[in-house]
Amino acid sequence: MMEFKYEIEGGDFSKAGTASSDVKKILKQLNLAPGLIKKIAVAMYEAEVNIVAHAYKGTMSVIINAENVRMLFEDEGPGIADIDKAMQEGFSTASEEVRQQGFGAGMGLSNIKKNSDYLSINSTVGKGTIVEIITNIK
Amino acid sequence: MEQKSFHHALKILDEICYGCTHCIKVCPTEALRIKNGKACLINDRCIDCGECMNACPVDAIIIEQDDFNDIFKYKARVALVPSVLIGQFPRHHSSRKIYSGIMEQGFTNVYEAEHGASILIEQINKYVSVHSEIRPVISSFCPAIVRLIQVRFPSLTDNIMLLKAPLDLAAISFKNELIERGYKEEEIGIFYVTPCAAKIAAIKSPVGELYSPITGVINVDLLFNKVYSGFKKEERASCIVPEKEQLRPEEMGWSLTGGESKYIKGRCLSIDGINNAIEFLEQIENGSATNFDFIEVRACDESCAGGILTTSNRFLTTERLRERATKYIEDKSQGRIIDNQTIDKHKEFVEQQVSIYAIEPRSMLKLDEDMEMAMQKMKKISSIMKFLPKIDCGGCGTHSCKTLAEDIVQGRAKTSDCIFLQNTISSAPRKPEKAEKIWGKGRFDNIIP
Secondary structure (H helix, E strand, O other), rough: OOOEEEEEEEOHHHHHOOOOOHHHHHHHOOOOHHHHHHHHHHHHHHHHHHHHHHHEEEEEEEEEEOOOEEEEEEEEEOOOOHHHHHOOOOOOOHHHHHHHOOOOOOOHHHHHOOOOOEEEEEEEOEEEEEEEEEOOOO | OOOOOOOOOEEEEEEEEOOHHHHHHOOOOOOEEOOOOEEEOOOOOOOOOOOOHOOOOOEEEOOOOOOOHHHHHEEEEEEEEEEHHHHOOOOOOOHHHHHHHHHHHHOOOOHHHHHHHHHHHHHHHHHHHOOOOOEEEOOOHHHHHHHHEEEEOHHHHHEEOOOOOHHHHHHHHHHHHHOOOOOOOOHHHEEEEEOHHHHHHHHHHHOOOOOOOEEEEEEEEHHHHHHHHHHHHHOOOOOOOOOOOOOOOHHOOOOOOOHHHHEEEEEEEEOOOHHHHHHHEEEEEEHOOOOOOEEEEEEOOOHHOOOOOOOOHHHHHHHHHHHHHHHHHHHHHHOOOOOOHEEEEHHHHHHHOOOOOOOOOOOOOOOOOOOOHHHHHHHHHHHHHHOOOOOOOOOOOOOOHHHHHHHOOOOOOOHHOOHHHHHHHHOOOOOHHHHHHHHOOOOHHHHHO
């Protein structure tokens, strides 16, 4: 079992994706199948960008064991009022500024679901969100 | 199946190399190490991009080519030249004169490799539209990029289009033409004049093909020097009038940046330069750049005009090729060009051979085949990292402290290879005060055991 933890700064899009890139390299070093790496990379990147786009700050923890890769994203931010709605393709609360940078198309959460085996979202409005993603590798 | 042996055209001359660290620092796949005071190549990591050759301060890295005299073993001696070769010459030398100069070196025919692009435009568009599940489709044009994806972006190998490069298609069509003219296959020698090392590797150990239709390789600079010194001396006894086909504008620009994507339908992008390529491939892998249909990626800045074997300035080469394309359009509109092309004549024959086999990933990053073992090695690497100074000085002969740690775990290096650890391991431990003056106080505290 191995665990990696990253701090994610809200609002800084120039750094969005750096933690995911780092984990992606680790997964390559661990010789995971290319298809699995792609799946995990997409889900992880989306979740990381979500924190940058919506929260003030957050952390990303990645736990790798022989069975699966578990990613835990905890943020301090506005939270999600209606999770079901947020899961719909195309739904987005991202500001115009964020959209102009190519983010916030409303595909994030549904894309994570498509690229993972387990997704759970717990959110408290005004406090923050915890996203857990698991991808089986066995 | 993963291929185990690779041909590399890049060769390090031990008698010239003095073991500095310029090349190991620029290598995009960390394929170089210093051993016994000389740079050494790790064969299965090298992608033949040529960055090391550019960085070498003493020209100790060369590109091995076939013996020029090999051409005389054949009755039909074809110089298959890239369009950028013509771009090496100053503008006042006509392409006819250059062709004639090439033939004076002993070739019986000159044929431009980009003729193959005519066929590719249709084939790539078909490929992109048929394979709607693959996005983006990544061009197979640049062999250094194909190899970069294999070793550094294994999950993107499926995105590479399984179509041959224009030079292969041009070779196939011209060979067929010569056979129709009565030559036997063994009498035909097709010699590609290469602007880079990657094309040589692609010919000598092709990816996705069993063998290459090309007989041998000659470097652009060698042929340019031979032809151009002939021009300078003006000792040209004969003036051979070459059989010559004009490249069409779309063929002419194919090897320049934007050359492919301009003719492919949908949302396309062109990327040149190895570091730009790495940055963008990283994004594709994250899924943050998936709305593209087709991506053209080339390892060299300004694509083939910036190939390491070119002699002319890359921007001037590009300008010359663009001028040639404009001139073609003018000439054609005034009826000066008869568009009767060999590639069109053999279109069907070439199209039957346009596909290549699947491209296999061969990750250089994996620490071990077995994941449990890889995890253990990774843990060891991070504990070794705690003792290394993390200044990536290159003093150990590797790319960085991280690379040294990996090499130690893989049994390729020793902890004592670190020059800072050497200081502390030696019989009288002392603080490396001299080094502190450069790197800051306290920086090396944690390397004292």
